[in-house]
Amino acid sequence: MRSYITDPDAPRGLRLDEDAPEPQPAPDEAVLAVEAFGVNRGELALLAVRDRDWRPGQDVAGTVVTAAADGTGPGVGTRVVAIVDGGGWSERVACPTNRLAPLDDAVSATDAAALPIAGLTALRALREGGSLLGERVLVTAATGAVGQFAIQLARAAGAQVTALVSRPESTDEARAVGADVVVADLEDGPGGYRLVTDGAGGDVLRQALHHLAPHGVIATYGAMAGRTELGLRDLLSVANPRIVGLVHSEPPGTRGADLGVLAGLVASGALRPRIGLTGDWTEVRDALDAMADHRVRGKVVLTT
Ligand SMILES: NC(=O)c1ccc[n+]([C@@H]2O[C@H](COP(=O)([O-])OP(=O)(O)OC[C@H]3O[C@@H](n4cnc5c(N)ncnc54)[C@H](OP(=O)(O)O)[C@@H]3O)[C@@H](O)[C@H]2O)c1
CATH class of the missing domain: 3.40.50.720 (NAD(P)-binding Rossmann-like Domain)
Structure with a gap:
């Protein structure tokens, strides 16, 4: 499968690996076919400090292609939004089932992929x-x-x-x-x-x-x-x-549930992600440049 990977010799230190290994899910992980991913300002900073062969990408929306072996989480074919620790800028990624939430048909993959880090940060900040x-x-x-x-x-x-x-x-x-x-x-x-x-x-x-x-x-x-x-x-x-x-990842165990809250608000029309830049995932370097130069207002979301 195809997946972005850090490579100091490539432009912006990032290369599309055409022959990446398929995800190897743990028993509590589902495998998702990624349809869209969000890019975060924090990932700009991470890309600058990570070593060669690191796979970026935390905010994803897609479809379950392999359900978790332990029976938790949604079944094959369910559309979901998810937050992973890395590897989200890929065609497929494994995700623990407590870090994903099913999506209503009314919520597009693009809107869903805008939610995880930024939405969880805002939601958890407000709860304080x-x-x-x-x-x-x-x-x-x-x-x-x-x-x-x-x-x-x-x-x-x-x-x-x-x-x-x-x-x-x-x-x-x-x-x-x-x-x-x-x-x-x-x-x-x-x-x-x-x-x-x-x-x-x-x-x-x-x-x-x-x-x-x-x-x-x-x-x-x-x-x-x-x-x-x-x-x-x-x-x-x-x-x-x-x-x-405040860090968006705390508390860790309820990230999936909180993504469900955010996705539900989008489905009802109470929350509208403001997306400043969309494009094909092969344009990720341009998107990173636009973010670094502060040319984007709102979320950056790319589709695979
Ligand atoms: N702790 C966490 O878990 C967590 C999670 C997500 C993000 N973050 C961090 O939070 C920050 C914002 O993230 P983001 O994704 O919202 O970034 P963003 O989309 O790039 O937005 C940043 C906003 O900050 C304002 N701004 C820019 N320069 C500023 C300045 N010099 N002084 C005051 N405000 C300025 C601008 O809004 P206005 O034009 O409206 O002022 C800008 O739209 C970043 O540093 C990011 O790394 C942390």
């Missing part, structure tokens, strides 16, 4: 805020892959959502995604946020502390704006703030 009905939520890096999901999920949870954008041209995009208020400067927002989902880091994270509600939470998952320096004055600017360093 508890019940958000009627609460104020701030979403930074608002028009990014994660931010657009955070805005939509916070709205679906009944929150009043403020989007913080880093450039004026993102304002209309953040509004189109569903933010109630869009600001380029935190001083212009309503403040009193029960929850901040933060992909910006840098001074944005420090400033966000000053705009939290008492006992508010910052779920920080990215640092597009660089390092953050915090002093005691920042940490004591509201009563008992909480900062959670």
Whole structure:
């Protein structure tokens, strides 16, 4: 089968291996025929540091071609969305059955492949805020892959959502995604946020502390704006703030169930993945270049 593999001698350190070994599934793994895969900013960084012969790819959508031997998970022919540790930029990949979810016919493979890392990060960040009905939520890096999901999920949870954008041209995009208020400067927002989902880091994270509600939470998952320096004055600017360093993979055992939540919201129309770039998987290097140059707004999804 065909599968991407790292090769320092190839353009962008990546080569399409035409004779890759078929996946060898563990008893709790199904084999999927990959129809579409998502590309994440984190994978750009991983590609730069991994050795030769590493197979990238975590976000996939496709069809079960071999069911798990232990009897768990869906049967052959079921369309699924899945999150794997690697090897997703391939024609076929093995995936533990607790990391996949069946797809409704209404959900395209392209939309599904946009969900895993960005959607799980947003969903799990929002859960850090508890019940958000009627609460104020701030979403930074608002028009990014994660931010657009955070805005939509916070709205679906009944929150009043403020989007913080880093450039004026993102304002209309953040509004189109569903933010109630869009600001380029935190001083212009309503403040009193029960929850901040933060992909910006840098001074944005420090400033966000000053705009939290008492006992508010910052779920920080990215640092597009660089390092953050915090002093005691920042940490004591509201009563008992909480900062959670959030990784999409935690908790690990319920990734499939949470993908099911996200896919269900897409099926019902409550969540619409914003896809900034689609194409054939042979164009993966162009897609990586576009991401590295910040030319893509929203998710990158390629089809096999
Ligand atoms: N912890 C985890 O598990 C996890 C999971 C997924 C992603 N991440 C990380 O989270 C970050 C965002 O990921 P993503 O997939 O959403 O990336 P993305 O799609 O590239 O979006 C990033 C967004 O950040 C904003 N931005 C860009 N430069 C900025 C700056 N200098 N200061 C403030 N904001 C800036 C822009 O939104 P605006 O124009 O709206 O400001 C941009 O759309 C990345 O660092 C990624 O590696 C971590």
